[in-house]
Amino acid sequence: MSPRAPTHEPDDLKKAGLKATLPRLKILRILEDSADHHLTAEDVYRQLLSAGEDVGLATVYRVLTQFEAAGLVMRHNFEGGRAVFEINHGTHHDHMVCLECGRVFEFVDDAIEERQRRVAEKAGFTVDAHQLYMYGVCEGMKKHSKCSKK
Amino acid sequence: MSPRAPTHEPDDLKKAGLKATLPRLKILRILEDSADHHLTAEDVYRQLLSAGEDVGLATVYRVLTQFEAAGLVMRHNFEGGRAVFEINHGTHHDHMVCLECGRVFEFVDDAIEERQRRVAEKAGFTVDAHQLYMYGVCEGMKKHSKCSKK
DNA sequence: ATGTATGCAAAACATTTGCACCTGG
DNA sequence: CCAGGTGCAAATGTTTTGCATACAT
Numbered sequence: 001m002s003p004r005a006p007t008h009e010p011d012d013l014k015k016a017g018l019k020a021t022l023p024r025l026k027i028l029r030i031l032e033d034s035a036d037h038h039l040t041a042e043d044v045y046r047q048l049l050s051a052g053e054d055v056g057l058a059t060v061y062r063v064l065t066q067f068e069a070a071g072l073v074m075r076h077n078f079e080g081g082r083a084v085f086e087i088n089h090g091t092h093h094d095h096m097v098c099l100e101c102g103r104v105f106e107f108v109d110d111a112i113e114e115r116q117r118r119v120a121e122k123a124g125f126t127v128d129a130h131q132l133y134m135y136g137v138c139e140g141m142k143k144h145s146k147c148s149k150k
Numbered sequence: 151m152s153p154r155a156p157t158h159e160p161d162d163l164k165k166a167g168l169k170a171t172l173p174r175l176k177i178l179r180i181l182e183d184s185a186d187h188h189l190t191a192e193d194v195y196r197q198l199l200s201a202g203e204d205v206g207l208a209t210v211y212r213v214l215t216q217f218e219a220a221g222l223v224m225r226h227n228f229e230g231g232r233a234v235f236e237i238n239h240g241t242h243h244d245h246m247v248c249l250e251c252g253r254v255f256e257f258v259d260d261a262i263e264e265r266q267r268r269v270a271e272k273a274g275f276t277v278d279a280h281q282l283y284m285y286g287v288c289e290g291m292k293k294h295s296k297c298s299k300k
Numbered sequence: 301a302t303g304t305a306t307g308c309a310a311a312a313c314a315t316t317t318g319c320a321c322c323t324g325g
Numbered sequence: 326c327c328a329g330g331t332g333c334a335a336a337t338g339t340t341t342t343g344c345a346t347a348c349a350t
Contacts, residue, residue: 019323019324019325019330021323021324021329021330022323022324023331041314041315055332056331057332058317058331058332058333058334059331059332061316062316062317063330065315077227077228077229079227081314082313082314082315083314096273096277098275109265109269111261112269115261115265116262116282116284119259120284123246123257123288123289124292125248125255125284125286126287126292127246127285128285129284129286130284131282131283132281133281134270134277134279135277135278135280136275136277136278136279137275137276138274142276169304169349170349171304171305171348173306190339191340192339205306205307207307208306208307208340209305209307211339211340211341212341212342213305215341231314231315231339232340233339
């Protein structure tokens, strides 16, 4: 009884008030299955093309935006101009972005979350969303330079 | 003996390896003097025009990018597509962005900073930069809706 | 002088939108 | 069948770049 099943089904879309169309299901699947769960719209588009699907980039953007509005995915504005999207598994987490290999590492720290709540409360600020990004170099990149991801 | 004087002079530019040209000095002044210290390139450009300066938007972008590289300003990718810039006064701080009035509030919490360091260390991650954004509604916006900023 | 900076216009990107056609329920 | 979804191409908005001219040292 996990709080959210690891696979997304047509039902997830219907619950979100969206028709279970082929492009939407494919995109949901890609976001779900991708090794590192943080993809740009272009990334998703390229994976669709590789899979032989006939989907337009505009649709990818539209679907991702709808998914974001429905709470199915989260959008991040990391450095570098383009937005990245990740499946929302329901548990908040923060991010470490490796500037060498581009990979994204997730973490949670309850003390940080608690302090954030306190700071906001003290300032009379109602928090809708919050995100903590650390940019730097991941462990694998420091030891050797054998990581090959662009 | 403050760690950084509140005004920026030609010397600041020279130290950064940049010629003290008129556009650069004007832009530095604007970033320094602006009421809320978080401006888009367009904001800076409009202020220059209002002041009767003959500066191109391209120059604003070039100068802001150079300033960022020189460590004079910091660039933030808040929600909404356009980057915002703020003078770097040397002291790290995090941000609360009001989605109603657009204002940006700064804060520092040593416990959060400390926990971040610990998390990164534990993950073997070397942090170059880190930023914490909270999006929500500021105190002024909740009580009445009398704030008029776009 | 002289190399660097600037303004303007055009280019390069990321993302959005208009519209005719297609599709899911 | 019909509202809503999609592909394509064109539009938008932001940021970058090429190039001839202007400026700081």
